[in-house]
Amino acid sequence: NVDHKLEPTSIQHSDVKAQEEVVTYEVNKQVAVIRMGSKPVNAVSSHLKSSIEEKVSEANKDTNVKAIVLMSAIPGFFIAGADITEFKPKTKTEDPTTRLPSRLEGSTKPIVAAIDGFCLGGGLETAMGCTARVATPNSRLGLPELNLGIIPGWGGTQRLPRLIGVKKAMELMLTMKPISGKEAHDLKLVDQLCESNQLLSTAIQLALSIDMSKNIKSLHRQDRLESKAELEQIFAHLEKMVDPRQPQQRQALNAVKAGVTRGGDEGLVAEEEESFNVHKPTAKALQHLFFAERATSKIPNVPAYNKKINSVGVIGGGTMGGGIAIACLENGIKVTLKEVNQKFLDAGLERIKNTFKSKLERKRINQKQFDAALNNLTGTISYEGFQTLDCVIEAVLEIVDLKKSVFKDLSKHCNKECILGTNTSTIDIESIASDLDCRDRIIGLHFFSPANVMPLLEIIRTSHTSNEIIAAGLQLSKQLRKTPVVVKNCVGFAVNRIFFPYGGAAGFLVDRGVHPYRIDKALKNFGFGVGPFRMSDIVGLDVGVMTSNSMKGAYSDRAYDGQLKQIMVDQKRLGDKVGRGYYIKGKPDEEGIADLIKASQNRANNPKPLKNQNEFTDADIQEILLLPVVNEACRVVQENLVYRVSDLDVASVMGMNFPRFRGGIVAWADVFLGAKKTFEKLDRLYQETGMEMFKPCEYLKKCADNNKSLESGL
Ligand code: 3H9
Numbered sequence: 001n002v003d004h005k006l007e008p009t010s011i012q013h014s015d016v017k018a019q020e021e022v023v024t025y026e027v028n029k030q031v032a033v034i035r036m037g038s039k040p041v042n043a044v045s046s047h048l049k050s051s052i053e054e055k056v057s058e059a060n061k062d063t064n065v066k067a068i069v070l071m072s073a074i075p076g077f078f079i080a081g082a083d084i085t086e087f088k089p090k091t092k093t094e095d096p097t098t099r100l101p102s103r104l105e106g107s108t109k110p111i112v113a114a115i116d117g118f119c120l121g122g123g124l125e126t127a128m129g130c131t132a133r134v135a136t137p138n139s140r141l142g143l144p145e146l147n148l149g150i151i152p153g154w155g156g157t158q159r160l161p162r163l164i165g166v167k168k169a170m171e172l173m174l175t176m177k178p179i180s181g182k183e184a185h186d187l188k189l190v191d192q193l194c195e196s197n198q199l200l201s202t203a204i205q206l207a208l209s210i211d212m213s214k215n216i217k218s219l220h221r222q223d224r225l226e227s228k229a230e231l232e233q234i235f236a237h238l239e240k241m242v243d244p245r246q247p248q249q250r251q252a253l254n255a256v257k258a259g260v261t262r263g264g265d266e267g268l269v270a271e272e273e274e275s276f277n278v279h280k281p282t283a284k285a286l287q288h289l290f291f292a293e294r295a296t297s298k299i300p301n302v303p304a305y306n307k308k309i310n311s312v313g314v315i316g317g318g319t320m321g322g323g324i325a326i327a328c329l330e331n332g333i334k335v336t337l338k339e340v341n342q343k344f345l346d347a348g349l350e351r352i353k354n355t356f357k358s359k360l361e362r363k364r365i366n367q368k369q370f371d372a373a374l375n376n377l378t379g380t381i382s383y384e385g386f387q388t389l390d391c392v393i394e395a396v397l398e399i400v401d402l403k404k405s406v407f408k409d410l411s412k413h414c415n416k417e418c419i420l421g422t423n424t425s426t427i428d429i430e431s432i433a434s435d436l437d438c439r440d441r442i443i444g445l446h447f448f449s450p451a452n453v454m455p456l457l458e459i460i461r462t463s464h465t466s467n468e469i470i471a472a473g474l475q476l477s478k479q480l481r482k483t484p485v486v487v488k489n490c491v492g493f494a495v496n497r498i499f500f501p502y503g504g505a506a507g508f509l510v511d512r513g514v515h516p517y518r519i520d521k522a523l524k525n526f527g528f529g530v531g532p533f534r535m536s537d538i539v540g541l542d543v544g545v546m547t548s549n550s551m552k553g554a555y556s557d558r559a560y561d562g563q564l565k566q567i568m569v570d571q572k573r574l575g576d577k578v579g580r581g582y583y584i585k586g587k588p589d590e591e592g593i594a595d596l597i598k599a600s601q602n603r604a605n606n607p608k609p610l611k612n613q614n615e616f617t618d619a620d621i622q623e624i625l626l627l628p629v630v631n632e633a634c635r636v637v638q639e640n641l642v643y644r645v646s647d648l649d650v651a652s653v654m655g656m657n658f659p660r661f662r663g664g665i666v667a668w669a670d671v672f673l674g675a676k677k678t679f680e681k682l683d684r685l686y687q688e689t690g691m692e693m694f695k696p697c698e699y700l701k702k703c704a705d706n707n708k709s710l711e712s713g714l
Pocket residue numbers: 010013040041043080081082083084085118120121122123125144145148151152153154156291294295
């Protein structure tokens with residue numbers, strides 16, 4: 001009953017690309033130079049593959065040609081990988097020797113891959129099928145396939161270990177992070193390094209120097225593999241490392257092992273079999289997320305924003321304000337930090353400086369970057385200089401009147417084009433500036449703590465925010481290297497709103513006899529870095545109480561009025577900042593919290609347990625906490641607050657650390673359960689408990705009734 005209707009959002013790409021694709025062929029000094037020019041990133045579609053093969057075959061037949069260079073006509077990209085828009089679930093295994101890299105490896109004339117820019121996945125596999133590789137030092141080479149729920153399928157699991165050893169090859173696959181051309185050269189993956197303007201001549205020279213009679217194909221090299229004893233150790237370690245929730249990791253390992261023990265040719269067959277058997281829901285979820293992440297900045301009717309944001313004013317130097325300032329400084333934006341008095345200002349500036357000092361000490365940045373960041377930072381206790389700022393972000397305490405007075409000041413002291421952002425997480429943005437004439441420039445810029453680390457920027461538009469200011473917000477997020485999600489104004493916006501039932505359901509379960517640590521364990525097993533109670537300790541329980549009160553105020557019908565958090569706060573167990581919360585310094589404190597749990601259950605009138613604590617499986621707990629979140633996400637869709645359903649998937653992954661291999665909160669329900677089952681499970685919970693948070697909303701019901709995916713939208 002799994003609903004597999006979820007499709008990548010950009011299926012139309014490939015048609016456009018097929019027409020634009022150009023592979024050119026010219027002969028230069030007896031070398032055939034084949035240039036790939038398939039915009040935007042040279043993703044290898046079936047069309048591009050056959051065009052390359054045609055040209056290589058032409059070169060092999062051309063008696064004037066001694067060698068071949070394969071390079072890109074698109075600056076910055078060699079090949080970004082196989083074309084993901086063409087991915088379909090496989091119905092049968094194929095002959096792996098028909099893949100592009102194997103075809104290239106079969107060339108009778110030497111082929112040199114000349115790499116300048118991204119060389120990823122099928123791109124690196126193609127380069128490894130060539131006889132040799134030349135690259136620029138800043139190129140990016142890697143095999144990120146596991147991030148799409150699949151394994152390298154064009155011989156990457158075979159050729160990479162044979163070129164750089166199993167240990168490093170598995171590291172590249174498991175971390176999914178690309179390495180630079182320079183590192184690749186150090187590892188001997190790349191034979192020669194050169195600057196961009198020397199790329200063609202270096203590649204030609206290298207190509208002409210290769211003697212094919214002495215060449216050993218990458219697939220058959222033995223010299224760079226580790227010794228038998230080393231391999232045993234490496235594999236034993238990797239066996240422990242692979243995450244059973246991400247089957248593609250084990251499958252990549254299986255393919256590598258098969259190749260190392262049985263030889264490259266058999267390894268290719270093993271890779272094909274493992275590829276065929278990849279866990280399809282995980283692959284679907286991750287590929288969905290790939291396109292979802294790239295779609296969030298596409299907002300209809302928003303004009304192009306051709307300026308750069310050079311200067312930002314940050315009002316309030318506390319944790320959030322400081323984090324925002326650091327994010328700006330790290331990305332070359334000048335920051336003016338404003339506080340109410342010199343003492344607070346000094347403390348705020350000090351915190352920012354200390355963060356950069358610690359980065360310098362840990363060698364995360366160099367002295368030049370340190371100096372540049374601190375030179376870009378100024379502090380003030382007045383609005384002097386605000387007239388010239390491009391953007392101001394308010395991060396003062398969550399007090400409506402205080403925010404109102406800040407915006408009144410900003411309307412006087414900033415220029416008429418300045419973006420006026422608020423980082424509020426709980427206050428209605430419409431109300432902050434209801435009587436000001438700069439309402440069209442007011443926008444929510446909601447960062448997640450720590451603001452310089454978390455990758456999401458929630459951009460909130462009020463009924464007055466202009467499209468130009470939305471464009472400016474998107475530009476800011478690009479400069480800060482964050483992923484934006486644009487959401488219309490509502491209490492909690494996207495992330496806090498859809499996740500408010502998560503804490504509620506956790507409290508609900510505790511009052512019905514399930515221990516907080518048991519709940520944390522189940523959610524960790526699901527893939528969250530930490531469970532909800534440990535997370536509360538990190539965020540601060542007092543902050544949690546404040547946020548949940550504001551959510552309860554707005555969505556009282558489906559809130560759970562649990563008392564445990566308040567009881568903890570009354571006992572001064574505020575979380576990590578005081579060393580004690582649900583845990584003591586991160587360690588369980590069963591005895592310490594036992595009475596507090598009882599007190600919470602008493603206040604809830606000791607409700608009947610749903611079932612015996614031992615009978616709860618991980619899946620039961622995960623569904624009780626997460627299905628109401630899916631339900632609330634569907635309500636957000638129903639209220640038309642986001643531009644596309646998948647924005648909520650991105651928001652959940654980037655703002656709440658929802659495990660990315662589950663595809664995001666709505667995709668998880670869609671792909672792993674299906675709309676119908678999601679509806680049935682929620683409805684059953686609603687019937688059993690009478691709690692409104694479980695009552696399926698109209699949108700969810702409609703999708704289930706019409707057999708449509710939850711991602712299909714209104
Ligand atoms: C693979 O190779 C499997 C093999 O082993 C064979 C198995 C059988 N396909 O990210 P951007 C589009 S799997 C199709 O905004 P950037 C992207 O959607 C692949 N389309 O640019 C976007 O379209 P739009 C392994 C692709 O500069 C546009 O290109 N490779 C592909 O910020 C620009 O992309 C990867 O996983 C693709 N492979 O980042 C790498 N790649 O404009 C995937 C991009 O309509 N790609 N597009 O929204 C990336 O990581 C980044 O795109 C890259 C550039 C770092 C290259």
